[in-house]
Structures are given as C-alpha cells and as structure tokens.
Amino acid sequence: DQQVKQNSPSLSVQEGRISILNCDYTNSMFDYFLWYKKYPAEGPTFLISISSIKDKNEDGRFTVFLNKSAKHLSLHIVPSQPGDSAVYFCAASAIGSNYKLTFGKGTLLTVNP
Amino acid sequence: DVKVTQSSRYLVKRTGEKVFLECVQDMDHENMFWYRQDPGLGLRLIYFSYDVKMKEKGDIPEGYSVSREKKERFSLILESASTNQTSMYLCASSLLVSGNNEQFFGPGTRLTVL
Numbered sequence: 001d002q003q004v005k006q007n008s009p010s011l012s013v014q015e016g017r018i019s020i021l022n023c024d025y026t027n028s029m030f031d032y033f034l035w036y037k038k039y040p041a042e043g044p045t046f047l048i049s050i051s052s053i054k055d056k057n058e059d060g061r062f063t064v065f066l067n068k069s070a071k072h073l074s075l076h077i078v079p080s081q082p083g084d085s086a087v088y089f090c091a092a093s094a095i096g097s098n099y100k101l102t103f104g105k106g107t108l109l110t111v112n113p
Numbered sequence: 114d115v116k117v118t119q120s121s122r123y124l125v126k127r128t129g130e131k132v133f134l135e136c137v138q139d140m141d142h143e144n145m146f147w148y149r150q151d152p153g154l155g156l157r158l159i160y161f162s163y164d165v166k167m168k169e170k171g172d173i174p175e176g177y178s179v180s181r182e183k184k185e186r187f188s189l190i191l192e193s194a195s196t197n198q199t200s201m202y203l204c205a206s207s208l209l210v211s212g213n214n215e216q217f218f219g220p221g222t223r224l225t226v227l
Contacts, residue, residue, distance in 0.1 A: 009153070032214045043117070043203055043218030044156070051213075089155060093214045099144055099207055100171075101216060105155035 003027045004092050006104035014112055019077040021107050023090030026071065030092040034101065035064060035075050038087045047088075048075070080111045116140070117219035119204050125225045132191040134222050136204030143209035145187035146216060147171075147179060149200040156203065162187055163209060194226045 005024045013019045023033075031052040036044035050057040050064045050073065057064050063076045077084055090104040120135035138145065146161040148171075158171030160179040168179050176198060180188045187206075191198055201223050205216040 006155075034213065034215065036218075041122075041221070041223070043205075043220050045218070046215045049213040049215065091156075099209070099214045099216075100146075100158065100161060101214065102158075103148075103156040105153060 001026075002105075003030075004090055004102050004104040006088075006090055006107050008107050009105070010108040010110070012110045012112060013080050015082055016079045019075075019080045019084065019109055019111065021075040021077075021088050021090075021109065023073045023075075023104055024071060025073075025092055027092070027094060027102075028071070029094040029097075030102075031095050032093045033064070033066060033073050034091045034093075035062075036089045036091060036103075037084075038089060038106070044089060077109075080109075082111050082113050085109060085111050117204055117206055117217050119202075119219040119222050121222050122220060123223045123225075125227065126191075126194050127227055128195060130191075130194050130226075132194050132224065132226075134189040134191075134202055134204075134224070136187045136189070136206075136219055137185055138187075138204075138206040138217070139185065140206065140217070141184065142206035142217075143184070144207045144216075145181065146205040146207075147177075147187065147189045148203045148205065149173070150203055150221070151200050159189065194224075196226050198224065199226045200224060 034049040035047040038044040091101040204219040207216040
C-alpha cells in the first residue's frame with residue numbers, strides 16, 4: 001500500500017519556465033512533508049519542507065504548497081535551471097513515528113536549455 | 114556540516130557471500146537509517162535505529178540485519194547475498210528531535226551481486 005504517491009515518473013520543462021512536481025498521500029497521520037533532490041550516484045539532499053499547520057513554504061526559487069483536504073502537495077521551481085535536472089522525492093513523516101520518512105517513487109525532472 | 118559516510122561507493126559480491134555495509138555520521142545524531150533505492154520503486158526503508166543497540170524493522174527487512182554498537186556507526190549486513198539484493202544502498206541520520214524531521218544522507222553504495 002503506497003502511502004506517498006508521485007504519479008508522474010518524469011517531467012520535462014524548458015529553462016526559465018516553471019516546474020511543478022506533484023505528490024499525493026493517503027495517511028492522515030502525516031504531519032510533516034519534505035522534498036529531496038537526488039543526482040545520479042549521489043545521496044538525496046534536502047530541499048524544502050512544510051509542516052501540516054502551514055499551506056505554503058518558500059525558499060528562493062522553491063515553493064511547496066500543501067492542500068490538506070486534498071492530501072496533496074506540490075513543489076514549484078521558478079525559474080527552472082538546467083542544474084535542477086534530477087530526481088525529486090516527496091517524503092512524509094507521521095506523528096509518533098520516530099521520525100521515519102515514507103518516500104514516494106520519485107519524479108525525474110529534466111530542464112532543457 | 115553534517116557528514117554521513119559510507120564505506121564503499123561500489124561493491125561487487127557473489128551470491129551467498131556475507132556482505133557488510135558500513136555507515137558513519139559525525140553529528141551525534143540519535144537516528145540512523147538504511148534504505149535501498151531501485152528504479153521505479155523509490156527509497157524503501159530496510160532498518161532504522163534510534164539509539165545504540167536499538168533497532169527496528171522497516172518496510173523490507175527480509176534478508177538483512179543491522180548492528181549499532183556505537184552511536185556514530187550503523188552497519189547493514191546481508192547474511193547471504195542474493196541477486197535480488199543488487200541495488201543502491203543509502204544510509205541516513207537525523208536528530209531524535211528536529212524541527213523538520215530532515216534526514217541527512219550518505220553518498221550511497223552501489224552493490225552488485227553476481
């Protein structure tokens with residue numbers, strides 16, 4: 001049973017345009033959501049997070065939106081750059097879970113020059 | 114800067130061999146995790162530990178065991194390697210209490226079992 005779903009395996013955008021990566025979840029006990037970025041042959045690196053008490057968090061070119069009623073979050077990258085090309089993982093943690101993260105399957109973002 | 118290091122970047126082993134993957138973190142984190150990453154499957158949790166000598170099974174513990182004798186070191190053991198354990202193995206660590214539940218990852222070990 002997949003609790004965190006990233007339904008788009010890949011996304012291709014032009015440099016300078018907006019990239020929107022989506023994530024859906026099913027577990028209503030999730031209270032913290034994170035996005036990680038992963039380049040090939042490297043470990044994932046933390047990008048941005050959001051608590052369930054917020055609906056938006058912004059850090060430079062990256063903004064995460066959370067819609068609790070729809071159990072949906074999205075990561076917006078504006079403007080997209082070729083260096084943003086990577087696999088993006090959505091992750092969630094639940095209250096009382098010893099800070100375990102449940103990851104989605106990832107979305108490969110390709111930003112074309 | 115948090116640093117999580119893994120003993121090998123690439124490893125090739127034979128079916129039936131006992132395999133040890135080592136992970137060390139230098140930030141005094143209580144939690145440590147082992148994941149495997151496979152194409153189309155994302156990151157799946159194998160085992161985690163929230164204290165020395167404490168361990169809990171993750172989502173896919175079968176065929177694996179772990180050891181945490183010191184706070185900074187968390188080892189993943191494949192008792193008898195099989196070809197379906199060919200994968201990228203990622204170690205991570207985090208504070209027991211943190212503002213955003215962020216986990217810090219090592220560079221990964223690409224294990225091939227022949």
